[in-house]
Structures are given as C-alpha cells and as structure tokens.
C-alpha cells in the first residue's frame with residue numbers, strides 16, 4: 001500500500017522483541033554476529049550498499065540511527081541520508097567531503113553566521129576560497145562562477161533577513177557548469193520543500209530545529225543523491241562523524257508530529273502576523289505572509305507551506321528600548337536556536353559591523369538608520385496569549 005508521508009511519520013519500526021510501539025534505543029559500540037561467516041557476509045552487503053538493519057560497528061550506526069536514516073530518506077526522497085551530531089556537522093561534512101585545495105565555493109551572503117565562518121575562515125586554511133554572492137541577484141551568482149567553483153551553498157530563506165531565491169535557476173546553472181549544489185532547508189523542512197527534487201545534490205537540515213521539535217536534542221541530516229554519495233561516504237566513515245542512538249531516538253519521536261506541529265506553527269504565525277502588521281513601530285515583516293510581501297512569489301513557486309520563524313524590522317531611535325521590548329516578553333524566551341515548541345525572540349545585531357560575530361560580513365543587506373531586526377520564533381502556545389505579550393512589550397519601544 002502506498003502511504004502518505006504523514007502516515008509514514010506515524011509508523012516507525014516497532015520494537016517487536018519488547019512489544020513496544022516505539023523503536024528500541026540501541027546503544028552499541030560492539031555489534032555481535034553468530035559466526036565469522038555471517039560477519040563477512042554482512043560486511044559484503046554493506047560494501048555493496050544493500051539495505052541493512054544494522055552495521056558492523058557502532059561508529060557507523062545502530063538500528064536506531066538506521067531507522068532515522070530510513071524515515072528521512074522517504075521524507076527527502078534521497079539516495080542516502082548522513083546523520084551528524086549537530087546540524088553544523090552536516091555542513092562541515094559536505095564541505096570537507098567535496099572541496100579540495102585550489103577550489104572555490106560560492107556561498108549566499110545571507111547564510112547562518114557559523115556557515116559563513118566555516119566557508120570563509122576554516123576552508124581558507126585548506127586553500128579553499130569562499131566567495132559570497134548577493135542572494136537577491138542571480139546575475140551576481142552567475143558572474144562569480146569560475147573554473148574553480150566546486151560548490152554552490154544556498155540557504156533558503158536566508159538567516160534572519162529571509163530572502164528567497166529562484167532555486168531551480170541555481171540548480172540548472174550548477175548542473176550545466178558541473179558544480180555541486182547544497183541547500184540548507186532547515187526553515188522549510190523537506191515537508192514543505194524537497195531540495196533534491198528541485199535539483200540540488202545535497203539537502204541539509206539542522207535536525208536540532210523542527211525535526212526534533214522539543215529543544216532537547218541536537219543533530220544534522222545531509223540527504224544526498226547518487227552523484228555525491230560515494231565521496232561523502234568516504235569522508236563520513238573516516239572522519240568519525242556520527243549521531244548517537246539517544247539523539248536519533250529523540251529525533252524520531254519529534255518527526256512523528258512534524259506535520260502536525262508545522263501546521264500549528266504556521267497557523268499561529270499567520271495570526272501573530274495579522275497583529276504585527278497593524279503595529280506602527282514595525283516597519284516590515286520579513287516572512288512570505290501575503291502576496292505583496294517581498295519574495296512571496298519565489299516562496300510560492302517552491303514551497304507548500306511556511307513555518308514559524310520570521311523577523312520584524314523595528315523603527316526606533318533607541319536601541320535600548322528595542323532591548324527593553326525583548327526583555328519584557330514573558331512568553332518569548334531569549335535564546336539561540338528555534339524550531340522547538342516554544343516562542344523565542346532575539347535581537348539580530350545586523351547593523352553592527354565587523355565586531356559582530358553572528359552576522360559578520362553581510363555584504364549585501366541594506367542597513368538603514370534606526371532600524372533593528374528582531375527575530376521571532378512563533379511556538380505552539382495559544383496565539384492570543386502571545387499577542388497579549390507582544391502588545392505589552394511593544395509599548396517599550398521608543
């Protein structure tokens with residue numbers, strides 16, 4: 001029977017031995033075999049990339065991580081999914097597996113801050129040069145391609161400023177020029193956009209966010225096509241990247257409600273935005289919320305939904321009053337990350353220059369005087385309560 005992804009997410013493998021509705025958490029370094037023959041046959045299967053229910057040694061995974069790989073393979077429609085201990089590990093895995101000295105990587109200027117750092121600062125030490133392109137100009141991307149370009153790394157929408165790009169144009173260009181392409185799809189998740197179907201070679205998600213959904217686990221998922229599989233597998237095995245069985249279990253548990261949670265995040269966000277757009281102190285809402293919002297068309301072209309992360313641009317002469325607004329919120333936590341059940345708010349110091357670690361080096365965002373970007377994650381609380389909280393807090397802005 002062909003099943004929809006919502007159904008598949010509700011039915012991971014059961015623990016038949018213990019009659020439990022949930023898969024077992026297999027914490028294992030040593031995996032036992034009945035005989036040397038069985039061990040050799042099993043290794044042969046793995047080498048031929050045949051479907052296996054367990055690996056030969058804990059570094060390569062256990063039944064729990066294989067279960068998660070299989071669920072994500074369905075969700076991403078991927079050839080294979082590599083799991084890492086954090087999301088960031090997934091980005092490092094892609095770069096370290098595919099880039100070699102002398103190569104260049106083209107990175108969209110609005111990527112998550114640490115992604116910028118790894119591409120710019122760490123890769124430089126391996127003689128790989130990062131060039132950043134304007135996410136709002138396909139021409140800029142095109143003209144920065146050289147014979148040395150090995151990979152195009154895109155984040156859609158971009159961290160904090162939420163620009164959307166014309167994804168198929170990028171993958172078509174990458175294919176023509178024989179360049180690898182990767183999309184950070186953490187915001188949309190493969191439920192709302194399947195990057196491999198749009199032509200990317202790699203689809204990355206920080207599993208820490210919506211996959212886990214409960215702010216208590218970390219992980220990364222790098223879904224790949226056949227073209228890049230071997231190269232990444234080579235590096236994955238030798239570098240020791242892995243996800244623990246406990247984290248994999250928590251992420252499987254989170255995935256079971258991914259569709260339901262995302263729908264609620266999305267509905268709540270819509271309600272909150274209806275309130276926010278009437279507030280005079282808010283100049284702009286960076287989110288594809290209606291046909292006239294910036295980049296709405298590009299969102300609509302590729303996505304079947306929108307999640308709960310957005311930014312608001314606040315006009316104020318006093319930075320301290322914007323901070324007072326955030327500090328006064330009772331239901332929005334102040335903290336990094338997002339994608340969990342709870343609402344969060346954070347000031348993104350996009351205006352500060354080189355000193356700012358998080359957004360350093362933004363070359364193409366137009367900074368305006370007296371404008372501040374506050375990133376909000378809209379959680380699963382009752383939106384009526386969130387609105388009351390925001391209403392009270394916004395009074396602090398001068």
Ligand SMILES: Cc1ncc(COP(=O)(O)O)c(C=O)c1O
Nearest residue numbers: 086087088112186206208219337
């Ligand atoms: C868009 C995006 N990509 C990647 C990451 C890295 O994920 P992790 O924190 O799981 O390492 C983050 C984390 O905030 C992110 O927001």
